[in-house]
Amino acid sequence: MNQIESKSQLPYAEVQCHMAATPIEAPELLVQTWFNTDRPLQLSALRGRVVVLVAFQVLCPNSVAGAIPQARRIHETFAPNDVAVIGLHTTFEHHDAYSPAMLQSFIHEYRLKFPVALDCASAAGPIPQTMERYKMRGTPSLVLIDKAGQIRKHAFGASEDLRIGAEIGALAQESSAAASLARSSAA
């Protein structure tokens, strides 16, 4: 558990990110409950689109003040056929404070329109399953997945709009084939 940290006490969070030298395929999300979607989403069904995965926590100040409004701006700025925004509610703490009903009320109050997934609890410990398989360090975290399904950025903490915009803009410009090629040549 040492590698897990909450950013919530830092007013100006430093971004800790790694642009994977060897891109790896984004694992599927393990989800307890989906909101704002008729049926569960599969990353594998989103090939050809850039996916922006925003991990947040309702009681994390940096998530609420920073990551959630940014996710909403991303969702409003890019065409859904080019860029898919997915919220992931995940936490390794305050488990007794959270419930699907609470998350649903949050989504309603903050007028979120993009799909939101509630991470699956783990029988093994406090870290939920998607957080575990993505090796997230805490919330907020932001993951960029290219058109071929590869993780191209994984950032912990606040990210600047300008930089995120540039990275999404560049990924959206890639052809699916080029993204595939990037994977092959890196392998």
Place this chain on the structure above:
Amino acid sequence: MNQIESKSQLPYAEVQCHMAATPIEAPELLVQTWFNTDRPLQLSALRGRVVVLVAFQVLCPNSVAGAIPQARRIHETFAPNDVAVIGLHTTFEHHDAYSPAMLQSFIHEYRLKFPVALDCASAAGPIPQTMERYKMRGTPSLVLIDKAGQIRKHAFGASEDLRIGAEIGALAQESSAAASLARSSAA
């Protein structure tokens, strides 16, 4: 229930306030759980100090982005012997989303240091008891109580720091006797 409104969907909330022409004594708070205090607070025991009562809701965007940081600034700006800040968590909706554990986690994550009261649920309906007896219209609401225990301001929605500062500064300047006199002459 028609008079109750949630401000949460308004990005720039208009203040709706009434400076009571005839000041009335602030009724005691009806509290389910207290946080950040060794024992329950009584307004009657706070005579001689200005009391700032900030009603908020964890899932209300205007409370979280506006009223809570403002309450913290008030708490940090004024000497506690002059001005007492009290948070009141109260809501007429999302009852299944809230719990004392959730409020405790919120207080921890947002580093609140002032006493916070969780309003008592009502058997009669969705409006909790303190919200009902203060006739609050929703959250956020701000109530200023003078040194003699009289309500001097009751505002629904966002309030500007400059104006709130001026009002608290003026009330703190009053002697308890003068505040008492204001009550008598108004009666």
Place this chain on the structure above:
Amino acid sequence: MNQIESKSQLPYAEVQCHMAATPIEAPELLVQTWFNTDRPLQLSALRGRVVVLVAFQVLCPNSVAGAIPQARRIHETFAPNDVAVIGLHTTFEHHDAYSPAMLQSFIHEYRLKFPVALDCASAAGPIPQTMERYKMRGTPSLVLIDKAGQIRKHAFGASEDLRIGAEIGALAQESSAAASLARSSAA
């Protein structure tokens, strides 16, 4: 000149202020040009009102982003019969960049409605005359003058709205007689 500093390079300016233990009478302003007023203002003619003197500089980032909007908020919040806001354009540097025409355009573009004074240049050196007699350390500076004409606060750098509001609110609550008394007892 060593005691004069520009705050402009500090993104978050610390307030350096002194609440004069022995209040002194605010000296009259020495003004080259007045804007937004039919005739020159005399502080001596403003007894009975709190005066907020805001010293700024058009090319000083902290003045433009902080002090000027704050002065406008003060002007809009308080009744003019209670609180008079006066802007003072003053600088010990960039003298060749400034002109009355430039200040007039600034006042127009920023929609300032309160009186603004252009400090008198000094034959003796780069520090203009009002800055010199007020011993200002630079811009922005904020001076609060009570109803009896005494300096009650003199701050260099950014000031928080809540605190300034409280201080103006308290001074506005004083009677002119009480303010006078404060002067006498301090003398």
Place this chain on the structure above:
Amino acid sequence: MNQIESKSQLPYAEVQCHMAATPIEAPELLVQTWFNTDRPLQLSALRGRVVVLVAFQVLCPNSVAGAIPQARRIHETFAPNDVAVIGLHTTFEHHDAYSPAMLQSFIHEYRLKFPVALDCASAAGPIPQTMERYKMRGTPSLVLIDKAGQIRKHAFGASEDLRIGAEIGALAQESSAAASLARSSAA
């Protein structure tokens, strides 16, 4: 002159932009004085880099509060070999308020590190020469020029970081050849 408007009185400026259907080559800047560069810049010498041209005015509130900090963020976010930021001071009003000395002081106080050009006055009227040949509607304006020297975006008013970031990121991803091709196929 009817088509020229100042945005300065609008607190939340609407972006008015056109993404030229038929890209046209960006005309060279007509410059009275250059700052922050050893020698005059030629757009023709910047082929292979994306150029971000930010037109501003020192006395325009939206320029100072919005466009200038954004230009600085762009300059800090992108590698100079990929993206060149150029400031252009230009105005059709307040001519007697401006001087090269004033612009130099502004650049110093706001710590601008990118090249800044002072637009050439026109003998024919109040609109300076570069503003005229770019048909700018006022300040702030933002022009994106691709690696082949074509204007790809021309916006009047505030632009969101996320969108600008995405557009710059996409242009930076283009090869010079592709940009050239875009020109040919559009011609």
